[in-house]
Amino acid sequence: MKKVNIATSSWMQAEGLVKQVLEVVEHIVPVDIQAMQEARTRQDSLTKPQGSLGQLEELSVRLAGMTRKARPRFAQKAVIVLAADHGVAAEGVSAYPQAVTAQMVQNFLAGGAAVNVLARQAGARVVIADLGVCSELPVHPQLLSRKIGNGTHSMTQGAAMSQQETLRAILVGIEIAKDEAQRGLDLVAIGEMGIGNTTAASAIVAAITGCAVTDVTGRGTGIDEEGWRRKVACIEQALTINAPNAADPLDVLAKVGGYEIAGLVGVILGAASLQIPVIMDGFIASVAALVATEFCPLVRSYLVAAHSSVEIGHRVVLERMELMPLLNLHLRLGEGSGAVIAMHLLDDAVALLDEMATFGEAGVSEQTSV
């Protein structure tokens, strides 16, 4: 297995930026098998029938491997939400006007969005960054202003982003993850906001997996049948015009992705390089994770699938990554909302592993042979 998949010869113009990304990727290592074995041995000694905590047992073992600790706990959680606009929104692919991207960022900053409420419930910080919202956002102490551009170009006319923009957005994401890690971050959820970004996400999935566009394109925030047909047509046109190289995930990202999706790829690479588990949210965040794992397969071991979204393409993405979602609540909001809900389950999983009494400690009889 190659450490990274990139068609180096196509990226000559951006060699310096590629090098910066690869330096981070160098630090991504396989998870710690010994910590996982210790965690599994402990799970099997706890006062419950073996396996009776279902997915939470396996989850706790995976988290031990990622964190390299046999009994991990999470004290500093954050959800990183990246926002940006999409040129393709002008083609009428969303049920909401483009202005909603900026309006929702302000809602995040005011603490009134779903992700804010859920983060308060989970005891997680909310980190908001503007990777390329079309309008000027007011200066705010909680907003990281990291604009790569004023919205992407429309993928129907050519590449959504230049190679340089793509790599700079990835590097911004890496930097945000590293800054948070400096503050002690030990568990991160990822989310996004960007009117039109299910169109970009579906285009990426179609390009990478080869699935038919109609099989990976959903209703987003709620378009009707006609809007859906328009969305499918835009994606098909974008794939024809751009001819993204499926073997070069960053090429796909540049041509039909978006700033916030590229930024999330960076957050994932950065977090994985620091052994910080990443909880994916729904369709778009999972597509960022797909790009990251196609680019660097080792990343997969640091990912937790929070939930199964209503978006039709999400299942394809999770199956491709062989990740089983924890929740199936028919969510389709984004913002990192589902990932933050799942934080409770990760906290529960590691608390059980850490705090439960063993059969020996509690004087409970073990299973008889029956």
Next chain:
Amino acid sequence: MKKVNIATSSWMQAEGLVKQVLEVVEHIVPVDIQAMQEARTRQDSLTKPQGSLGQLEELSVRLAGMTRKARPRFAQKAVIVLAADHGVAAEGVSAYPQAVTAQMVQNFLAGGAAVNVLARQAGARVVIADLGVCSELPVHPQLLSRKIGNGTHSMTQGAAMSQQETLRAILVGIEIAKDEAQRGLDLVAIGEMGIGNTTAASAIVAAITGCAVTDVTGRGTGIDEEGWRRKVACIEQALTINAPNAADPLDVLAKVGGYEIAGLVGVILGAASLQIPVIMDGFIASVAALVATEFCPLVRSYLVAAHSSVEIGHRVVLERMELMPLLNLHLRLGEGSGAVIAMHLLDDAVALLDEMATFGEAGVSEQTSV
């Protein structure tokens, strides 16, 4: 729809106890439609695409109906765990020796069991009651000693419980719910511990639904194929010998149930009479809920299905009650563990309803017609 289903003429010998139960049931009323409408109107005004929070939206509306508050919150949560032994355990239907019931109660009291860890995570009190554990348990300030008997009779030889025992166990459950409500309880999870109690639960389901015993009998804590066949044979014998009356749910409960299951029926009736939402745990707790709803159909509106258990009969029970589980984590532990995990989701659901900004408040544009 009759308020209660009971074959009164069969219960003449226990008329006084029946009357006490019926007095409580008198206070169970339909949920508050107006609070539900207000909650739904508010949900639709919050800054998200309508319906994008999936099951959490409908859950918040249901909780508004149960609590009669348009914006409910939960400040005093508890999990009530009832323990008792089963005569049928002597037939080798469990992977664990009967002594484990008492040992696990002591583990609960020491705070080392899964339910204790999860309750700490959820901010819930753990209430433990002995409804009929075979051995003497030490006096402990956190243990409610409410023994109805020293384990039930084996259902393979006749009725597991007398009518009086059944009703007294129900009344104990009602009393526990009322005592907790006096302390401010506003959300309750129910759990159980009792070696052999999946046998009782499967027998109840087969009797009430008419399903084949093999279709509703699982592996419990982990018996092998031979143990499973023994378990099925025991249940079939019990149903033949006792001929429980499917139209009289309390008759089924008495003949093939158990003290802790009857106690949970009481907790559910008591909580519903006080408009306190009840989170069911896995198979056994859900079977108690099934008995309660078959006895008093209004109870159903006060129930939340936490998760879908690995136990094969659980799906049958949830479908019969038309309740959709929130989680599917392949749990099969009991103790109320899955119900306590689901508390996070109920807290999230009502926090979203209560705290999110509306489109008007946040100045976010609503959906355009597309």
